[in-house]
Amino acid sequence: MQNKTIRIGTRDSELALWQAHTVQDKLNNLGYSTTLVPVKSTGDIVLDKPLYELGIIGIFTKTLDIAMINNDIDIAVHSMKDVPTALPKGIVEAAVLERANVQDILIHKGLDFLQTQGIIATGSLRRQAQWLHKYPEHSVVDLRGNVNTRMQKLQNNDWNGAIFAAAGLERINLKPKDYLDLDWMVPAPAQGAMLVVAKEEDTYCLEALSNLDHIDSNTCVRIEREFLRELEGGCTAPIGALAKIKEDQVHFTGVLFSLDGKDKIEISKTIGLKDIKNFGKSCAQEVLSKGGKELMKKIKADLK
Missing domain, CATH: 3.30.160.40 (Porphobilinogen deaminase, C-terminal domain)
Structure with missing residues (x-):
């Protein structure tokens, strides 16, 4: 068996690094040699525009796609809900890890506003639309940045709350005791799942990653x-x-x-x-x- 060091590409946010370390640990436990290669994405750098205005499908994954095509990394780890449904030519889905909590949750400063008027922050059109469907008298403001940045912005502004994916906060121990489970909100496709991609011709990495694939999670996110x-x-x-x-x-x-x-x-x-x-x-x-x-x-x- 060829014995190369697998270079794992990741965004450099705390959550992305947590995800990459998780994949690294699993591969190391199987006897593979690995190294992490953190890369900054445009989605992390440009924080003053809503995602849809940037006009790039897969803004958080594109930088890593380019790094892989340029042979700077061998595999990349993503929050699967950020990944476009069409991958670049030559890059394939290699493993879907066992899915975590799929729910959205509301981090709030008290819930009295639910009966009156309130301001909720989210950068997601899906969350915005579902919140306004249930609370048409509320207003929604745009919220961008990694999980830590968004938490800080919530504290610094007079918003009543902000919507997060439960899985992201749980992974880096940022989920507060006081939150509201939005079990009525339908999550994003593949929310709570981590995807590892590799090059189609890289049989060594594809074989290594096949050990990490969770079949039931893969089936659900595929649908x-x-x-x-x-x-x-x-x-x-x-x-x-x-x-x-x-x-x-x-x-x-x-x-x-x-x-x-x-x-x-x-x-x-x-x-x-x-x-x-x-x-x-x-x-x-x-x-x-x-x-x-x-x-x-x-x-x-x-x-x-």
Whole structure:
């Protein structure tokens, strides 16, 4: 067996480094030699514009894609919800690690505002639309930066709360005791999952990473991302999707909202695990036929 040191590319935020170290530890435990290569992404540097205004699909993953194509790194570790559904030519999904908590949570300064008017911070169109759907009298402000930066901004501003992915805060021990579980909010496709990508021709790394793949997690995120891809969501539409496996059944919920949260198209379906081929795609086609096509056109026009 060829015995090379696997260079693991990662963003340099605390959460990204935690994820990369997790993959590194798992590979080291299997007897592989590894080294970390931190890289700064445009998404981390440009913090004064909402993500959709930057106009780059996969803004957090692009820098690492380039590093891999330039042969500066061998593999890259991502929060899977940040990864575009179409990977660059020559780069493939090598492993989906066991999924963590999928929920969104609200970090708040007291909950009295829920009955009146409030200001909620989030950089996600999906979270914004779902919050406004439930609380139309509230206003939503843009919040960017890594987890630590966003936590600090919440403290420094007069906002009532900010929405975070539970998994990110749990991974770096930043989840406070006092938070609100938003179990009514449909998460982003692949939320809570970590993806490792590698070069298609790199059989050594692909074989190494195949040991880390969690089959049930991989199955669920594949359905969710298929739903997203068929809706042409990328990172710029309020789309939520969640698949769960119970015994030999897959339970799926998918939603598409208008930007202001007023319009909502939802689908919930259950299917046998052996019948999941094109399941995410067919769920998306149903959403598109129920008015989703017109809604996606409107979203794209509004974001221009």
